[in-house]
Amino acid sequence: xxxRSYYDIDDIxxxxxxxxCVLRVDLDGLGSAGSGGTSxxxxxxxxxxxxxxxxxxxxxxxxxxxxxxxxxxxxxRMYTASPESMQLRAICQxxxxxxxxxxxxxPDIPQLLRNMFMQRIIKVARIAQQGQNVEALDxxxxxxxxxxxxxxxxxxxxxxxxxxxxxxxxxxKRAAVTASTAG
Amino acid sequence: xxxxxxFRLAKEAKDITADHIPAYNEEQVRLVTQEARYxxxxxxxxxxxxxxxxxxxxxxxxxxxxxxxxxxxxxxxGYSQASQVDQQHQSQQSTQRSALQTEIExxxxxxxxxxxxxxxxxxxxxxxxxxxxxxxxLLLWTLHLASSMVPxxxxxxxxxxxxxxxxxxxxxxxxxxxxxxxxxxxxDSLNWTADGExxxxxxxxxxxxxxxxxxxxxxNGVVNLQAGTQxxxxxxxxxxxxxxxxxxxxxxx
Numbered sequence: 121x122x123x124r125s126y127y128d129i130d131d132i133x134x135x136x137x138x139x140x141c142v143l144r145v146d147l148d149g150l151g152s153a154g155s156g157g158t159s160x161x162x163x164x165x166x167x168x169x170x171x172x173x174x175x176x177x178x179x180x181x182x183x184x185x186x187x188x189x190x191x192x193x194x195x196x197r198m199y200t201a202s203p204e205s206m207q208l209r210a211i212c213q214x215x216x217x218x219x220x221x222x223x224x225x226x227p228d229i230p231q232l233l234r235n236m237f238m239q240r241i242i243k244v245a246r247i248a249q250q251g252q253n254v255e256a257l258d259x260x261x262x263x264x265x266x267x268x269x270x271x272x273x274x275x276x277x278x279x280x281x282x283x284x285x286x287x288x289x290x291x292x293k294r295a296a297v298t299a300s301t302a303g
Numbered sequence: 304x305x306x307x308x309x310f311r312l313a314k315e316a317k318d319i320t321a322d323h324i325p326a327y328n329e330e331q332v333r334l335v336t337q338e339a340r341y342x343x344x345x346x347x348x349x350x351x352x353x354x355x356x357x358x359x360x361x362x363x364x365x366x367x368x369x370x371x372x373x374x375x376x377x378x379x380x381g382y383s384q385a386s387q388v389d390q391q392h393q394s395q396q397s398t399q400r401s402a403l404q405t406e407i408e409x410x411x412x413x414x415x416x417x418x419x420x421x422x423x424x425x426x427x428x429x430x431x432x433x434x435x436x437x438x439x440x441l442l443l444w445t446l447h448l449a450s451s452m453v454p455x456x457x458x459x460x461x462x463x464x465x466x467x468x469x470x471x472x473x474x475x476x477x478x479x480x481x482x483x484x485x486x487x488x489x490x491d492s493l494n495w496t497a498d499g500e501x502x503x504x505x506x507x508x509x510x511x512x513x514x515x516x517x518x519x520x521x522x523n524g525v526v527n528l529q530a531g532t533q534x535x536x537x538x539x540x541x542x543x544x545x546x547x548x549x550x551x552x553x554x555x556x
Contacts, residue, residue, distance in 0.1 A: 126429070127434070128430070129430055132427060133310075133314065145409050145412040147409075147412060149305045149416065149417075170306065173305075173306070173419055176415070177415065182412040182415060287554070292545040
């Protein structure tokens with residue numbers, strides 16, 4: 121079980137993704153922000169709960185958790201067929217992290233994630249080196265958070281190389297913190 | 304929904320980057336702790352209610368037995384009638400029992416839900432503060448542990464507790480440094496806030512003064528750092544001023 125650190129913010133944010141559930145009991149406090157959480161949801165109702173809630177309630181049999189539509193069978197087939205054209209940011213911003221959390225329940229998901237990541241990351245590295253063009257921008261828009269971070273790292277590495285070419289690699293730099301907040 | 308306030312805190316924690324920190328959201332923290340306290344109160348109420356409910360549920364079969372003991376007189380009426388009365392009693396008792404059991408199950412689930420949310424709130428709070436403290440520590444090391452050098456625009460965004468944390472952290476490190484200085488480098492002064500990972504290229508560097516620093520003492524005497532002047536100095540003397548931004552490193556390229 122690849123459970124990240126307790127303090128990991130990304131893990132917390134990924135766990136907030138909703139999954140559809142069927143309630144087996146009446147539950148209170150599941151209303152949306154507007155109603156102030158005093159609405160009661162009755163048994164046998166379908167409701168989308170955040171994953172951190174649904175997972176534990178499912179263990180106690182208070183709800184029946186179903187697989188999120190992000191990883192439905194049809195979606196999984198699409199992912200294996202053409203991973204590079206998927207708009208992950210539209211589908212789920214924390215696609216990989218959320219998938220890892222769901223992977224405890226659905227054993228096919230980790231393998232699927234791995235294949236997808238392996239194929240997409242090659243493209244990410246390629247567009248980091250290419251610089252700006254239309255295709256790169258479109259693809260960069262479709263990345264989820266994990267991939268976006270990888271892209272940024274690749275781009276930083278690229279700029280470090282060009283700095284080194286200019287013989288600027290060892291210049292002492294002003295710390296970023298002080299630069300942005302100087303009065 | 305439960306846990307939404309905590310989620311907002313987690314999102315704010317995500318906003319913290321290497322060079323930017325949003326203001327300490329005291330209001331949000333207060334909301335989350337308020338929700339946590341309310342949940343705990345409800346949990347205690349519900350568990351107290353559960354105790355009375357389970358004793359009530361256990362009491363139902365004994366009522367059934369009393370009802371049956373009153374029925375034998377009707378056995379003379381005829382078997383079917385008696386069984387009808389019996390069935391009525393039984394269905395009454397079973398609906399009563401199942402209603403009570405549903406109630407108990409609901410309360411159990413509700414308690415579990417509140418408990419989960421409570422832990423979630425706790426986790427978000429801890430992660431938020433942990434991330435901010437991490438940022439502060441990094442900031443202090445880049446400022447060479449001079450907690451007074453924190454730009455005022457930044458310190459505005461910190462809560463008073465965080466400012467105290469920054470000061471105490473710097474002080475703790477300095478006192479440790481003083482304690483071991485004699486042992487680690489007997490003849491020199493120990494500067495362990497210098498970047499230990501990047502080996503220096505040159506002994507001397509060319510710098511231009513951006514902000515007036517006054518005078519610094521170097522090995523070759525006193526140097527007056529006035530804004531706009533350029534100097535060729537020992538790297539170790541001026542490195543920290545470059546990091547803070549008072550000097551600018553000019554690279555001969």
